[in-house]
Amino acid sequence: MGIGHVTVDAIEERCVLVGVISADITNEIALDYIDELKFLASTAGAITIQYFFQKIPYPNPKTYVGIGKLDEIKRFIEENDVNLVIFDDELSPSQLRNIERELGCKILDRTILILDIFASRARTSHAKTQVELAQLQYMLPRLTRMWTHLERQKGGIGMRGPGETQIETDRRIIQTRIALLKEKLHEIDKQMSVQRGNRGQLVRIALVGYTNVGKSTLMNLLSKSDVFAENKLFATLDTTVRKVVINNLPFLLTDTVGFIRKLPHQLIESFKSTLDEVREADLLVHVLDISHPNFEDHYRVVNETLHEIYKEEKPTIIVFNKIDAYLSNDNEENEEVQSLENLKKTWMSKLGDIRCIFISAQTKENSDELREQLYFEAKEIFKVRYPYNNFLY
Numbered sequence: 075m076g077i078g079h080v081t082v083d084a085i086e087e088r089c090v091l092v093g094v095i096s097a098d099i100t101n102e103i104a105l106d107y108i109d110e111l112k113f114l115a116s117t118a119g120a121i122t123i124q125y126f127f128q129k130i131p132y133p134n135p136k137t138y139v140g141i142g143k144l145d146e147i148k149r150f151i152e153e154n155d156v157n158l159v160i161f162d163d164e165l166s167p168s169q170l171r172n173i174e175r176e177l178g179c180k181i182l183d184r185t186i187l188i189l190d191i192f193a194s195r196a197r198t199s200h201a202k203t204q205v206e207l208a209q210l211q212y213m214l215p216r217l218t219r220m221w222t223h224l225e226r227q228k229g230g231i232g233m234r235g236p237g238e239t240q241i242e243t244d245r246r247i248i249q250t251r252i253a254l255l256k257e258k259l260h261e262i263d264k265q266m267s268v269q270r271g272n273r274g275q276l277v278r279i280a281l282v283g284y285t286n287v288g289k290s291t292l293m294n295l296l297s298k299s300d301v302f303a304e305n306k307l308f309a310t311l312d313t314t315v316r317k318v319v320i321n322n323l324p325f326l327l328t329d330t331v332g333f334i335r336k337l338p339h340q341l342i343e344s345f346k347s348t349l350d351e352v353r354e355a356d357l358l359v360h361v362l363d364i365s366h367p368n369f370e371d372h373y374r375v376v377n378e379t380l381h382e383i384y385k386e387e388k389p390t391i392i393v394f395n396k397i398d399a400y401l402s403n404d405n406e407e408n409e410e411v412q413s414l415e416n417l418k419k420t421w422m423s424k425l426g427d428i429r430c431i432f433i434s435a436q437t438k439e440n441s442d443e444l445r446e447q448l449y450f451e452a453k454e455i456f457k458v459r460y461p462y463n464n465f466l467y
Contacts, residue, residue, distance in 0.1 A: 089115055090151060091125040093162035094133050106368050110335070111162050111184065113286075118191050120158060124150060137172050138165060144176045151179060160187055163336065167216045185212060185338040192341065200262050207255040208340035210248050217241050217248075266350070275459060276317075277325040277452045280352045282380065283361035284372035285332030288395040290314075292361060292435040293329040296445070313351050320449040323456070328355065335375045342382060349383055356455045358390045359448075364422070364432070365399035391429050391447060394422060398434040414440055 091111050095104045104127055112122045126147055128139040137144055138161055147159065158180045165173070165183040174181050182190075189209050196202040281289045297316035314329040328351040352358070360376065362369045373392075394400075397414065414432055422430065431447055433440045 087120045087158055088123050088154070088156050089120040089158035089160055090147065090156055091115065091122055091160050091162065092139060092147065093125070093127055094139060095127055095129040096133075097131055103368070103371075106371075107162055107335070111160060111187075114184070114187050114191065115160055118187055118194070120160070123154065123156065126150075133163060135166075136169065137176065138163070138169050141176075144173070148177050151177065158182065160184070164338065170216060184336055185340070188334070188338055188341065200259075200266070203255055203258050203262065204341075207252060207259065208338065208343070210252050210255070211340040211343075212338065214245065214248050214252070217244055263350070277357070277455045277459075278328065278351070278355045279318075279325055279357045279359060279448065279452065280328040280330060280355035281359050281361055282330055282352060282376060283332060284363070284369075284376055285334050287332065287361045287363040287366075287372070288435045289329055289332065289361050292359075292393070292395060292433075293327065295435050295438060295441060296448075297327055313349075315351065318448075320445050320452070323449055323452055325448075325452045328352070333376045333379045335371070337375075337379060342379065352380070353384050355388065357451050358388050359393055360390050360428075361393045361395050363396050364394040365396045369394075389451070391431065391451065393444060394430060394432045395435050397432050398437050398439060 091108055093104055093108050093111070095101060099107075108125050108127070112125070115122050126139075126143065128143045130140065134140055139147075150156065151159065156179065159173075159177060159182070161173075161181070161183045163183060164185040165181070170181060170183070189205065189212060192201075192205045193209065196205045281293060283289050293314065293316065297318050313331070316327050316329075318325055318327045330349060330352055360373070362373055366372065401414075422432075429447065431440070431444050433444050435441070
């Protein structure tokens with residue numbers, strides 16, 4: 075495959091993106107993947123000036139793409155003052171070494187890019203500990219490429235070292251730090267478990283979804299709070315819990331970290347404790363960005379990630395957010411929709427045989443229907459939990 079060009083004027087860290095189109099990926103999906111990688115790069119502070127694809131059955135185990143494609147990339151970065159190349163998959167330690175040797179510039183893969191964004195977004199001690207743990211777990215098998223002083227410590231009088239290389243010393247330091255971070259997370263998790271227990275037996279509802287679908291904006295709308303919301307990936311890392319009251323019925327609403335395709339397994343492991351709020355929720359509100367052309371893929375990614383974290387199925391409502399953006403899009407698919415009422419008659423209203431609601435958290439359109447549905451669901455859960463307490467129904 076060829077390349078695509080993006081014209082830019084800003085003076086920022088300049089990067090090119092590299093992806094592969096394998097047997098099960100169409101050109102359209104590959105473009106969506108690279109657009110998401112571009113968004114990730116922008117969130118991290120880099121500006122994309124070019125992207126490269128190669129159509130191959132599977133990534134080259136030595137250099138991800140073929141040597142010919144690497145030569146093409148090398149010529150481009152030398153001629154255009156590029157100092158960063160980002161690959162759309164996690165690279166093995168040997169791939170990283172080989173690619174750096176060929177290109178002679180800074181190389182990042184999708185995993186370390188996401189980890190870097192998480193590190194910049196972490197605010198609380200809990201989030202910072204989780205991100206540092208994930209970074210160290212990623213770094214441990216890749217120490218070789220991070221050091222050039224790999225010779226054994228020099229001998230002689232007064233210079234006799236412990237007889238191990240610098241990389242072995244660093245590996246022990248990192249392993250010790252990982253153990254300490256895991257213990258720290260264990261203590262924080264116990265504290266958070268106590269906090270959850272102190273909230274009593276209120277019904278718990280959790281917002282889940284792909285990153286940047288508007289969960290935090292929806293949280294602000296329902297709880298009248300000021301959770302940080304921004305049009306960037308992973309604007310929210312820390313789990314936020316707010317008490318919401320609808321028609322005199324109180325319940326707890328939780329905003330969680332967004333998911334993304336190819337989410338690093340190190341982060342999934344580290345953030346499992348954060349997602350305990352999801353595990354303990356009575357009801358999930360799965361938020362989808364209806365204006366995104368591949369929201370079905372986002373729906374699948376979130377469900378697969380949730381299943382990896384815990385196996386049980388939970389009652390779920392699907393909320394199609396950003397209907398204002400969708401209805402204003404000029405495309406053939408929504409030419410016949412034009413209105414909220416027509417949206418409710420489309421196939422999307424029956425996605426997965428789950429109750430679906432169409433709203434705009436930004437403009438508050440149809441938010442009353444969502445409130446009514448949440449009240450109904452919370453009341454039904456309350457009835458089961460307190461069958462003899464009928465003051466609410």
